[in-house]
Amino acid sequence: MNKTQRVEPVKHIFVVDDEKSIRDILKKYIENEGDKVTLFDNGSSVLAEITRMKPDLLVLDIMMPGVGGMELCKQIRKTSDVPIIFVSAKGEELDRVLGLELGADDYLTKPFSPRELVVRIKNIFKRLDKGYSASALVKLQDIELHPDRRLVQKEGQEIKLTSREFALFEFLAAHRNLPFTRDQLLQKVWGYDYTGDERLIDDLVKRIRKKLAEHDSAVQITTVWGYGYRLDA
Incomplete structure (x- = not known):
């Protein structure tokens, strides 16, 4: 170009x-x-x-x-x-x-x-x-997600997420209680033309779960066996 x-x-x-x-x-x-x-x-x-x-x-x-x-x-x-x-x-x-x-x-x-x-x-x-253009606050039980600031908080305390972790968490939060396959999540987080390893999603979910648990959050990312993941809130 x-x-x-x-x-x-x-x-x-x-x-x-x-x-x-x-x-x-x-x-x-x-x-x-x-x-x-x-x-x-x-x-x-x-x-x-x-x-x-x-x-x-x-x-x-x-x-x-x-x-x-x-x-x-x-x-x-x-x-x-x-x-x-x-x-x-x-x-x-x-x-x-x-x-x-x-x-x-x-x-x-x-x-x-x-x-x-x-x-x-x-x-x-x-x-x-795309993330910075969004501004609506998302509330998930004890979690607040601020897309415009790329910030996740529990009771005012920041839960530090990497940009990939944030992208996955933001997508699941925007579609809470709905299940998605690993392939669907790969495409949403990495891009429509990404053909990477679906285990990357497992790695991201594991890290997000650990950080939520460290802050005693009630928000859960649930494994849908034989299918993928959903965020319950």
Whole structure:
């Protein structure tokens, strides 16, 4: 798309990877969409630059010398909920689950198509923009959900959710007491063209349940055996 034709605000994306060839090709594809890219070949200087430059999204390689992607994500999540996409040659389920538990929004295994990464980035921004455009307060028993602020509270205390956790919780809350299959939830949370592992939904539900339980919330995400999940409230 020609930059002069773009109507959405330009997004600033950090690409952090120790392989120059990958950095360069991702920069090319992302900039072709009209967005700004800052490249890093290691994780050491990223934390300071996040504070200074305030990126809209990070693409992080996991296997890097020095500060790796997992540790970098852990440090970022202490102060920021900026969307993070992991890219890694490690495709084992344990690595994927760990990445999501640390607060990543998506996970791509190398080798991957740069076009697929661009689609994943677009889907994240589309979901975030949609969330910010909503404003109606949602009340669920002892929980208040503020879509415009991307905030979940119980009795004034914030329940900290990652952007993916929030997206799933917000969708289930908006359709409370209705069951959805894992595939339906994947499409709603990741985007219509996402063809990922349905176990990602199980991981997200497990993490949301844990956070609700830590705050003694009465809100429940119920397993509909042989089908999927629903939020009871």
